[in-house]
Amino acid sequence: MKRINSFFKIALPVLFILVLPKTFAAGGVIHFTGAIVESPCEAAPEAQHIAVSCFRNGKNQSIQVNNQSQSNILPQNIGDVKTTMLQPGLKFMVINYN
DSSP: OHHHHHHHHHHHHHHHHHHHHHHHTTSOOOOOOSOOOOOOOEEEEOSSEEEEEEEETTEEEEEEEETTOSEEEOGGGSEEEEEEEEETTEEEEEEEEO
16 A cells, blocks of 8 residues: 555656646747748749749749750849759759858
8 A cells, every 4th residue: 555655746746747738839939030031932833844923022923944954043133043964855953042
């Protein structure tokens, strides 16, 4: 009987320690500091090129990336698009933002 009482004297406080912090974290306020940034550019592959559209300053701006070129500058010089031929008919495209 003493063993059971000793077990509960140790186990019950440990159980409360594990459970209580989770109940306290159920609500609260998150303060945000920083900048809200614009969405990334979207790329849409087409037959002979890739259409890259960037929404900047309230306007949608687009460029056509030729399938043969390896590097192009994004609208407003916000970054570049680089393509690498992996095999015939398959290219790898990376969009880097400044």
